[in-house]
Amino acid sequence: MTDRDFSLFQIALQQRATSVEALLGNLLSDRPQTGEISRPPRLMAAIRHSVLNGGKRLRPFLVMESAALFKADNLAALRVAAALECVHSYSLVHDDLPAMDNDDLRRGQPTVHRKFDEATAILAGDSLLTYAFELIASEETELDPQARIALIATLARAAGVGGMVGGQALDLEAEMVKPDEQGIIRLQAMKTGALIRFACEAGAIVGHAGLEDRERLAEYGAAIGLAFQLADDLLDVTADASHMGKATRKDAAAGKATLVSMHGIEWTQRQLVGLIAQAEELLAPFGEKAALLKDAARFIAERQS
Amino acid sequence: MTDRDFSLFQIALQQRATSVEALLGNLLSDRPQTGEISRPPRLMAAIRHSVLNGGKRLRPFLVMESAALFKADNLAALRVAAALECVHSYSLVHDDLPAMDNDDLRRGQPTVHRKFDEATAILAGDSLLTYAFELIASEETELDPQARIALIATLARAAGVGGMVGGQALDLEAEMVKPDEQGIIRLQAMKTGALIRFACEAGAIVGHAGLEDRERLAEYGAAIGLAFQLADDLLDVTADASHMGKATRKDAAAGKATLVSMHGIEWTQRQLVGLIAQAEELLAPFGEKAALLKDAARFIAERQS
Numbered sequence: 001m002t003d004r005d006f007s008l009f010q011i012a013l014q015q016r017a018t019s020v021e022a023l024l025g026n027l028l029s030d031r032p033q034t035g036e037i038s039r040p041p042r043l044m045a046a047i048r049h050s051v052l053n054g055g056k057r058l059r060p061f062l063v064m065e066s067a068a069l070f071k072a073d074n075l076a077a078l079r080v081a082a083a084l085e086c087v088h089s090y091s092l093v094h095d096d097l098p099a100m101d102n103d104d105l106r107r108g109q110p111t112v113h114r115k116f117d118e119a120t121a122i123l124a125g126d127s128l129l130t131y132a133f134e135l136i137a138s139e140e141t142e143l144d145p146q147a148r149i150a151l152i153a154t155l156a157r158a159a160g161v162g163g164m165v166g167g168q169a170l171d172l173e174a175e176m177v178k179p180d181e182q183g184i185i186r187l188q189a190m191k192t193g194a195l196i197r198f199a200c201e202a203g204a205i206v207g208h209a210g211l212e213d214r215e216r217l218a219e220y221g222a223a224i225g226l227a228f229q230l231a232d233d234l235l236d237v238t239a240d241a242s243h244m245g246k247a248t249r250k251d252a253a254a255g256k257a258t259l260v261s262m263h264g265i266e267w268t269q270r271q272l273v274g275l276i277a278q279a280e281e282l283l284a285p286f287g288e289k290a291a292l293l294k295d296a297a298r299f300i301a302e303r304q305s
Numbered sequence: 306m307t308d309r310d311f312s313l314f315q316i317a318l319q320q321r322a323t324s325v326e327a328l329l330g331n332l333l334s335d336r337p338q339t340g341e342i343s344r345p346p347r348l349m350a351a352i353r354h355s356v357l358n359g360g361k362r363l364r365p366f367l368v369m370e371s372a373a374l375f376k377a378d379n380l381a382a383l384r385v386a387a388a389l390e391c392v393h394s395y396s397l398v399h400d401d402l403p404a405m406d407n408d409d410l411r412r413g414q415p416t417v418h419r420k421f422d423e424a425t426a427i428l429a430g431d432s433l434l435t436y437a438f439e440l441i442a443s444e445e446t447e448l449d450p451q452a453r454i455a456l457i458a459t460l461a462r463a464a465g466v467g468g469m470v471g472g473q474a475l476d477l478e479a480e481m482v483k484p485d486e487q488g489i490i491r492l493q494a495m496k497t498g499a500l501i502r503f504a505c506e507a508g509a510i511v512g513h514a515g516l517e518d519r520e521r522l523a524e525y526g527a528a529i530g531l532a533f534q535l536a537d538d539l540l541d542v543t544a545d546a547s548h549m550g551k552a553t554r555k556d557a558a559a560g561k562a563t564l565v566s567m568h569g570i571e572w573t574q575r576q577l578v579g580l581i582a583q584a585e586e587l588l589a590p591f592g593e594k595a596a597l598l599k600d601a602a603r604f605i606a607e608r609q610s
Contacts, residue, residue, distance in 0.1 A: 036467020043474035099423035118404035127466045133438045134461030145450035156439030162341020169348035
């Protein structure tokens with residue numbers, strides 16, 4: 001680990017967030033686009049409420065910084081980043097529903113089903129998932145069809161039954177039958193890991209990286225995805241709700257087993273140090289170009305909210 | 306109109322349905338595919354319950370027959386047809402949820418949230434939508450990347466905020482503010498029309514049809530999509546629940562305005578005759594090759610369930 005502080009990373013994260021929010025705000029307007037009949041204003045308002053919420057935009061940042069390693073077209077990377085943020089937002093909207101986590105707050109704001117209604121929240125999530133694929137497939141994403149198809153196939157796998165949604169289903173089942181350690185690791189690799197892994201792999205695809213580099217970025221994504229989840233579980237134990245903008249200590253209250261509850265706080269912190277080292281090693285071949293991605297690994301592991 | 310009866314059409318519809326069900330049964334197994342970590346068995350069971358339900362498979366039929374006009378690769382058309390059926394199934398699963406239509410029965414069977422639970426139904430729908438894009442994007446769909454991208458872009462638009470999901474949102478809003486005639490037409494073109502239109506256009510894309518033929522097939526799809534909805538509204542008034550395998554007379558009970566409630570049964574039947582004629586005219590350039598698609602138009606307009 002270096003002594004470098006997070007100020008450069010924070011500035012870059014903020015810059016990327018501003019770009020992706022500007023694009024999303026523009027794309028998710030009430031104005032129908034080519035091939036669309038009309039856009040229902042209330043549905044669009046619910047979609048914007050869920051997406052334009054001041055999130056950190058970590059996944060978009062990972063797409064864009066990974067793409068930058070390969071001198072990728074910046075606008076194409078931005079559109080893929082926006083699409084991924086739509087998938088992330090959809091997953092949160094559906095996850096917050098009464099039948100799922102039944103959350104009232106997200107980033108200190110009412111969740112979509114609380115501010116609008118449950119039916120609108122279901123449709124807003126469905127819309128965002130659909131829109132992510134439309135955004136990547138569009139000719140305005142200036143990438144050859146081969147790269148766009150690879151992105152769509154990889155995203156669909158990361159988000160589907162063998163990835164994020166499958167992880168959410170395993171999480172539901174875990175309330176009935178508690179998983180063992182391997183089960184928890186698999187669940188988390190699917191539920192939160194798959195999309196973060198995709199973010200980094202997507203950057204490599206946008207940048208037309210070779211297969212070896214693409215796999216290297218995917219592995220880096222998997223490592224920081226695991227770190228993200230461990231840090232999240234740790235925060236659930238140590239942080240308070242006002243700091244997080246959402247309910248905390250939910251895992252313990254729900255009797256949910258996590259690696260933190262299984263192995264304790266110190267073990268988890270050692271794992272996080274190991275994952276940062278692994279991420280840095282994977283990025284070593286890219287040298288100084290990967291400095292911000294190395295920061296991202298540390299930021300994810302050490303974050304306080 | 307011809308005197309031709311529906312027996313050839315029924316046989317062809319059944320054959321196409323058998324092929325698409327065999328493919329879907331195989332694809333939607335518990336066995337993880339390349340790039341997937343694992344598939345949760347309960348989620349997969351819910352998905353299969355919703356998809357493998359003995360549906361007529363009208364949309365897959367339209368994809369495959371439209372593709373056949375252009376001598377398209379049969380397996381590619383079959384995979385696109387299966388993907389579309391996944392989107393159709395997802396829309397039914399989410400539409401049946403308590404927060405939406407709150408239906409207990411679908412084709413005489415318990416709906417997914419009744420047989421499993423609400424959270425699983427939400428995730429099953431999400432999975433099916435995601436899987437549809439994965440299926441088309443996959444290299445096993447033996448089409449050039451350009452055609453696969455066109456299919457994905459067109460499907461996403463048909464299913465998204467300016468298409469099917471947008472139509473569902475307008476339908477929710479219609480419970481509060483009753484739409485006028487143009488509003489109902491727009492709502493229906495989006496809610497049920499967009500996916501049927503896509504089915505026919507998709508066949509043209511799979512068959513690498515020229516832009517003019519692609520537009521012609523899309524227009525044919527729009528005409529039979531409107532006929533489908535008119536016939537549905539008519540059946541809601543005239544059929545009984547045991548025949549339909551789902552609740553009927555829901556529109557009147559919900560005080561929902563339809564073109565049938567606005568103009569009466571006879572007007573609707575005249576519209577249907579006009580739509581059949583329009584569909585046949587659009588297909589005229591294809592001659593005898595389009596006989597089954599002409600049957601489909603009549604079948605949709607005249608169906609009794």
